[in-house]
Amino acid sequence: MKARSPALQVLLGVAPILLTLVAATAILLVAGANPLAAFGQIISGAFESPRKLADVAMAMVPLLLCAAGMLVTFAAGLWNIGVEGQVVAGALATTWVALRLNAPAAVLLPLTVLAGMAGGALWGLLIGLIRTKGKVNEIFAGLGLNYVSMALTNYLIFGPWKPPDGATMSGTDPFPRAAWMPVIGTSRASLPAILLAVAGIVVIWWLLRDSQWGLRLKAVGQNENAAYRLGIRTSREIVLAFMVCGMLAGLAGSLQTTAVYRRLIPSISGGYGYMAQLVVLLSGLRAQAVPLVVLFFAAIQVGSPRLELRMYLDSSLGGVLQAGTVLFFLLVRGLRQRLSKE
Amino acid sequence: MRIEFRNLDKCYGSVRANDKISLTLQSGTIQGLLGENGAGKTTLMKILSGYTRADGGEVLLDGTAVTFASPAQAIAHGIGMLHQDPMDVPALSVLDNFMLGAGRGLAQQRKRSAAQLTELSRQFGFALDPDATAGSLSVGERQQLELVRLLALGVQVVVLDEPTTGISEPQKLLLFAALRKLAEQGLTVIFVSHKLAEVEALCSRAVVLRTGRVVGEVQAPFSSDQLVMMMFGQCFSRGGRPAAPLGDEVLQLDDIAVHTHQLSVEHISLGVRAGEVIGLAGLEGSGQRLLMQACAGIRRVGSGRITLAGQDMTHEPYHRYLQERVAFVPAARLEEGMIAGLQIREHVALAKGNGHLFVRWDEAEAGARRLIDEFRVVGQPTTRVQELSGGNQQRTLLGLLPEHLRLLLLEHPTRGLDVESSRWIWQRLLARRADGTAILFTSTDLDELVDHSDRIVVFSGGAMSRPVSAADVTCEQLGYLIGGRHA
Numbered sequence: 149m150k151a152r153s154p155a156l157q158v159l160l161g162v163a164p165i166l167l168t169l170v171a172a173t174a175i176l177l178v179a180g181a182n183p184l185a186a187f188g189q190i191i192s193g194a195f196e197s198p199r200k201l202a203d204v205a206m207a208m209v210p211l212l213l214c215a216a217g218m219l220v221t222f223a224a225g226l227w228n229i230g231v232e233g234q235v236v237a238g239a240l241a242t243t244w245v246a247l248r249l250n251a252p253a254a255v256l257l258p259l260t261v262l263a264g265m266a267g268g269a270l271w272g273l274l275i276g277l278i279r280t281k282g283k284v285n286e287i288f289a290g291l292g293l294n295y296v297s298m299a300l301t302n303y304l305i306f307g308p309w310k311p312p313d314g315a316t317m318s319g320t321d322p323f324p325r326a327a328w329m330p331v332i333g334t335s336r337a338s339l340p341a342i343l344l345a346v347a348g349i350v351v352i353w354w355l356l357r358d359s360q361w362g363l364r365l366k367a368v369g370q371n372e373n374a375a376y377r378l379g380i381r382t383s384r385e386i387v388l389a390f391m392v393c394g395m396l397a398g399l400a401g402s403l404q405t406t407a408v409y410r411r412l413i414p415s416i417s418g419g420y421g422y423m424a425q426l427v428v429l430l431s432g433l434r435a436q437a438v439p440l441v442v443l444f445f446a447a448i449q450v451g452s453p454r455l456e457l458r459m460y461l462d463s464s465l466g467g468v469l470q471a472g473t474v475l476f477f478l479l480v481r482g483l484r485q486r487l488s489k490e
Numbered sequence: 491m492r493i494e495f496r497n498l499d500k501c502y503g504s505v506r507a508n509d510k511i512s513l514t515l516q517s518g519t520i521q522g523l524l525g526e527n528g529a530g531k532t533t534l535m536k537i538l539s540g541y542t543r544a545d546g547g548e549v550l551l552d553g554t555a556v557t558f559a560s561p562a563q564a565i566a567h568g569i570g571m572l573h574q575d576p577m578d579v580p581a582l583s584v585l586d587n588f589m590l591g592a593g594r595g596l597a598q599q600r601k602r603s604a605a606q607l608t609e610l611s612r613q614f615g616f617a618l619d620p621d622a623t624a625g626s627l628s629v630g631e632r633q634q635l636e637l638v639r640l641l642a643l644g645v646q647v648v649v650l651d652e653p654t655t656g657i658s659e660p661q662k663l664l665l666f667a668a669l670r671k672l673a674e675q676g677l678t679v680i681f682v683s684h685k686l687a688e689v690e691a692l693c694s695r696a697v698v699l700r701t702g703r704v705v706g707e708v709q710a711p712f713s714s715d716q717l718v719m720m721m722f723g724q725c726f727s728r729g730g731r732p733a734a735p736l737g738d739e740v741l742q743l744d745d746i747a748v749h750t751h752q753l754s755v756e757h758i759s760l761g762v763r764a765g766e767v768i769g770l771a772g773l774e775g776s777g778q779r780l781l782m783q784a785c786a787g788i789r790r791v792g793s794g795r796i797t798l799a800g801q802d803m804t805h806e807p808y809h810r811y812l813q814e815r816v817a818f819v820p821a822a823r824l825e826e827g828m829i830a831g832l833q834i835r836e837h838v839a840l841a842k843g844n845g846h847l848f849v850r851w852d853e854a855e856a857g858a859r860r861l862i863d864e865f866r867v868v869g870q871p872t873t874r875v876q877e878l879s880g881g882n883q884q885r886t887l888l889g890l891l892p893e894h895l896r897l898l899l900l901e902h903p904t905r906g907l908d909v910e911s912s913r914w915i916w917q918r919l920l921a922r923r924a925d926g927t928a929i930l931f932t933s934t935d936l937d938e939l940v941d942h943s944d945r946i947v948v949f950s951g952g953a954m955s956r957p958v959s960a961a962d963v964t965c966e967q968l969g970y971l972i973g974g975r976h977a
Contacts (some may be wrong), residue, residue, distance in 0.1 A: 358848050360839070363832075367840055370831040377788075377826055378840055378890075379812050 160484055164476035171472050172465070181461055190466065193454030194447035202337035206408060207446035208439075209338075210235065210400035210417075212345040214424030215431070215438045216352040217393035222433050223356055224389040225369030230275045230290025231397045232421030234268040236297035238398025239405045240304065241267025243320065243412040246327035246405070247309060253326040260327055260406050261344070261399065268398015269391045271297065276387030286390075294421075302414055309412065319413035329407035338407040345403075348396050353435035365389055397421060423449075426474045432481075445470055491517050491551055491568060491646045491678055493538065498547035500533050507533040509702035510547070517646070520669055520679040522693030524686075526721055526773060526934050526972075530702040531682045532574075535649045538680075539571035540564030562591065570640030571649040575752075576632035580625030587624045588639050603642075610638040614668040629752060630661030637668065647678045654688055655752065655775055666692055684773045686717055686973035718969035722936055734923040736944075737764030738799075741785065741897055741928060746794035748780040755780050755952045758794070762897075764926035769939035769960065771932075772949030772972055778932045779821075781954070782899050785930060786818035787811030799896060817891050821901035821932075823883045828875045834858045834886060835871040841890045861889035866914070881907045888915065898922065900931040904938060916942055936965040948972060 176183040194204055214231050221228035241263040249256060278289035306315040329338040356362040367375040368385050376382045404416055427445055431437035452466025493515040500508040507530045515521050525531050536542040540558030548555045558564040578587045589603045604620055611618045616634040624632060654662050669679050683689055689696050690712050698706045698720040706720045739761050746758040755777035762768055770778040783789035787808040796804045798814050820826035835858035839849045858871035865885040869878050904912035933939050939946050940960050948955040948971040955971055
């Protein structure tokens, strides 16, 4: 690679954000809104009060967990579109434990966490087996199972788990108090949930950097064929990668039910599984960059509904900002690679 | 159309695939392009047909210099190439494939195309069913399809790259008849091959390439001796090598058969003793690679029995072979042997696998340093393997091999290496014989085969010759065997 001037490096580094802002500004101008006011609304909507900060923190929890999981599958060279379904599977397993088991919180809460992780891991196992035994591309396996998980959720909410006074789109009955993750004071922030998410990303960062397993995954991801020749059981590693990712995503789903909604709702995953793909791509597959990117995504997520309330703009502009940044990031990276090749 | 190459250069990394090639090909002839693997035939033809661009020099068509940015441009100039592997769309029908690349306008002209296809097939005696999917055809039929497709596009020059690999004898005769007809019609046919008999039967003129250079141009009738000499070069005197005592039989192959869609290797029986070195000669794609893969447990055998040190290993998985201390060093170092993107020390950590949860980076680092010192690799423990030169990749790969192997399988162990490196690598390899390691290796370098083998077997079109003692064989004899002739 040729050495480039530092100015150009910096320019290429911030280019994705600048380009996104330019694109968003253009959209806002077309919509007849003041771009600066709109961006200001998003920022204040995310950070103006402790209450908002708590919301941002809780939005970061599932994103951190899903992104940690996807770092594992990406390391193994896999496109795990099925994270969304793994989140749901974790939520379902947790709900089953929360609704069926009668136990004090000290027993029940750890069980809900374990159940969520097991549920997600099971969903990951399915994708892994379909990929390795059935030779079906993991993208299709994952996508298909996402729909299965959605259908299963609706069936359970409107069937076996329906509230005594009739099923509605608002989900199951609230869980018993013993299955509520404790929150800080009267805020919505749950310390155990936040700690679990932080632990998730730290452990994965550590394992991928220093463990024999992380090295094997990397080998499989870079060259499955050569890794096999070197004596790595590639199929086993691939299935395991899906299961570990599923475990973390399942934990995210579990915490969505016990710490956020305290019940199972039809769209329990909230699209966090898909959003985590963008997070991981934007972080350049580096675990240390994930928290910052997650903060950015969570802030937009929490801040953008303001646009609707205060400026009568559609809050999906937040999604445009998130996805646009990723798109421009990838474009600029492609451009960089071309520049360095020539 | 007259084709001229002037001082054509093409490098892949440090390998000069074409080295100042100058050559003139006249129209209305069938022109043979001979050479062993890696001689630069395919590269030259890919430049001509727009798949690759030359680094230097020029191509002239009827005196006008041209450069093609894509195969489509080459076809527009009347140059079409049939590749070694059919490049059609297997899921589409014969007619659809036939029409690919032809459409200028939006509307397809199925009827007209179907009539054209039928007419061309009839002319050459091909039996192509327009409605069958291309994937259901044999390799020979797919080649016929590709040929009529190019003709329909109006090409004046047809390049065929090893067209007789994997097709049946009747199909071959049909193809040859078609090519003769095309030459009569004034087209230029370039027939790329390593098979002497075919070039002798078909071509009016032959050009021989070796290591990227033109080493000779000959008119028919050809002298086989002369062609063999030009293709393989002179045989140098063999250096003495210390003999090693042979031990018990390590590997026993009983009537092995391996099949792929292109090639069948059948009736392979061979016994290999501890400390013995067996060279597998033959042009690439003659079956030796399939046999090596079968012996490494990577490819399933269709029938027969593989016995390793007395144990039946025929249908055992690859990991059992590793446990039985069989190692395979593939020719495609970066595709199959090592992991591009990972460092040397990461390879060491993977290969040695310490059984702990965490990688001991200090140990891996020390191991990598030892490997670098011992195998004289130019690199650092943190160098990513794709940044190493070919020779250093090969040294690294050999350095990663476990100690005390029972059977070592090597594909082209010194390909692309200079003389000194090759000599050094062989010294290391032969030293393993003291341990009772049996070595099987493939090579296209006759000197290497003769110098280092105890016995040599020659592959030709999927058949294996009887083993000959390396001490009694001459390079000329080997050259004949490789060219599919009996000496």
